Amino acid sequence: MAAARNAFDNGPWPHTPGYERARILHALHTILEERAFELAELESRDGAVPIRKTSYVDIPLGLHMLSCFAEMARASPYEPLHWNDFPSMSWNFVWREPVGVCAQIIPWNYAFCMAIWKIAPALATGNTVVFKPSSLAPLTSIALVRIIHESGLLPKGVLNLVNGPGAEAGEYLVNHPQVDKVAFTGSTEVGRKVMAAAAGTIKKVTLELGGKSASILLPDADLDLAIDGVLFGVFHHAGQLCESGTRCLVHRSIYDEVVRRLAERTAKLRIGDPMELETDVGPLISHAQREKVERYIAIGRQEGAKLIVGGSRPEGAQYEAGPYLQPTIFADVDNRSTIAQEEIFGPVLAVIPYNTTNEAVAMANDSPYGLAGAVWSRDLRAAIDVARRLRTGTVWINDHHILNPRAPFGGYKQSGIGREMGRAGLAEYTEPKHIHVDLGARRDERIWWDVVVPTEQ
Ligand code: NAD
Numbered sequence: 001m002a003a004a005r006n007a008f009d010n011g012p013w014p015h016t017p018g019y020e021r022a023r024i025l026h027a028l029h030t031i032l033e034e035r036a037f038e039l040a041e042l043e044s045r046d047g048a049v050p051i052r053k054t055s056y057v058d059i060p061l062g063l064h065m066l067s068c069f070a071e072m073a074r075a076s077p078y079e080p081l082h083w084n085d086f087p088s089m090s091w092n093f094v095w096r097e098p099v100g101v102c103a104q105i106i107p108w109n110y111a112f113c114m115a116i117w118k119i120a121p122a123l124a125t126g127n128t129v130v131f132k133p134s135s136l137a138p139l140t141s142i143a144l145v146r147i148i149h150e151s152g153l154l155p156k157g158v159l160n161l162v163n164g165p166g167a168e169a170g171e172y173l174v175n176h177p178q179v180d181k182v183a184f185t186g187s188t189e190v191g192r193k194v195m196a197a198a199a200g201t202i203k204k205v206t207l208e209l210g211g212k213s214a215s216i217l218l219p220d221a222d223l224d225l226a227i228d229g230v231l232f233g234v235f236h237h238a239g240q241l242c243e244s245g246t247r248c249l250v251h252r253s254i255y256d257e258v259v260r261r262l263a264e265r266t267a268k269l270r271i272g273d274p275m276e277l278e279t280d281v282g283p284l285i286s287h288a289q290r291e292k293v294e295r296y297i298a299i300g301r302q303e304g305a306k307l308i309v310g311g312s313r314p315e316g317a318q319y320e321a322g323p324y325l326q327p328t329i330f331a332d333v334d335n336r337s338t339i340a341q342e343e344i345f346g347p348v349l350a351v352i353p354y355n356t357t358n359e360a361v362a363m364a365n366d367s368p369y370g371l372a373g374a375v376w377s378r379d380l381r382a383a384i385d386v387a388r389r390l391r392t393g394t395v396w397i398n399d400h401h402i403l404n405p406r407a408p409f410g411g412y413k414q415s416g417i418g419r420e421m422g423r424a425g426l427a428e429y430t431e432p433k434h435i436h437v438d439l440g441a442r443r444d445e446r447i448w449w450d451v452v453v454p455t456e457q
Contacts, residue, residue, distance in 0.1 A: 088440025370412030
């Protein structure tokens with residue numbers, strides 16, 4: 001903490017010009033790219049993430065994001081405002097400055113990308129960082145920070161990493177009086193605590209929290225695309241993603257066909273060792289997480305939802321060591337039931353029928369969360385109309401999970417506060433300072449009269 005504070009208050013980084021910060025971030029990108037395979041393997045071993053995902057998605061996406069943030073580092077800190085003529089002529093502008101020392105806390109899922117999303121925009125805008133990964137999957141974060149340190153490209157103290165459990169290391173960072181901003185990604189439950197703790201010293205807070213996103217299939221959806229898309233939406237990384245499409249709202253006219261095809265396709269997914277290229281769905285992050293998901297499956301059964309596929313642990317010696325769980329789908333789910341309202345964070349899909357588009361929109365929005373959603377339709381005008389009515393930070397039309405470094409990502413309602421990525425995300429790491437330059441030459445153009453009465457000319 002002292003290193004980050006000192007680097008911000010006395011070091012060169014906050015005053016380093018954007019083009020130079022951009023050059024350094026691009027150079028780090030080149031160094032990391034050479035280590036991409038090693039990082040993918042580490043991410044798979046640490047987070048039980050299928051190697052196909054880490055090699056083709058997580059590491060390339062994280063690196064792509066880093067190069068985008070490097071470009072964004074060149075954004076001018078100067079934002080012109082209109083000249084003002086009250087009370088006298090003045091030149092006004094905004095100068096964007098770094099916020100200061102940023103404490104950044106991430107969860108165990110998508111760990112490498114998550115680390116890039118936190119660290120790169122903070123550095124791009126001239127902040128210093130104390131970063132804490134999750135104890136459950138810290139290895140790629142440690143490797144990332146180590147590689148950056150070894151490059152010698154950043155001034156000392158600008159980027160720091162601490163490990164440890166949230167209740168100790170995390171709380172310490174959030175409560176620390178020397179921290180100017182907390183950027184937290186994790187559960188809504190812990191996000192609430194972070195927000196309360198940050199209130200002590202009125203820290204800036206951005207929160208990226210849980211979700212219960214809906215995939216809405218309009219009656220004209222291209223089912224060959226939508227069935228696989230919905231399964232990708234929910235079973236990517238075994239459902240352990242905040243923006244997973246865990247509710248699937250299906251128009252009654254196609255409901256029976258969709259339910260049948262979802263079940264058939266799911267039964268064919270290959271559950272297995274994350275290090276095998278053939279694996280579609282790997283194990284969950286921990287045994288405790290599997291037990292939590294199993295409790296929700298039991299609740300789904302008790303509440304009367306119809307289990308159409310999965311629901312238990314896969315059988316076979318190869319599954320005994322890890323917390324494997326079959327991808328699971330419930331049909332005829334009531335949107336007010338527990339499995340449709342609470343975040344499960346595992347491979348469980350709730351399929352819900354609807355009769356009208358208004359009903360689908362109302363159900364999608366009937367959730368404490370508002371992170372993301374998807375609409376599947378051949379009619380783009382109808383799909384955009386639904387997208388605009390969803391109270392969520394992101395909506396995909398005919399896709400899922402696509403995160404764009406130039407687009408803001410974040411949640412409405414209890415899915416969070418603020419945005420990551422895009423211009424909005426970068427702005428969260430700056431303080432906009434208004435500078436007013438008064439050009440009025442005459443004393444009588446000033447409004448100082450209540451304090452200083454003008455003297456006779
Ligand atoms: P979590 O909330 O348990 O932990 C997240 C991080 O917070 C970890 O590093 C943990 O050590 C730390 N932490 C725990 N208690 C803390 C405290 N009191 N003070 C400060 N830090 C503390 O979440 P998790 O189980 O690691 O991750 C899963 C959750 O993250 C899900 O709810 C998921 O939706 C959410 N998530 C959200 C996004 C998003 O962008 N919105 C992305 C990924 C994951």
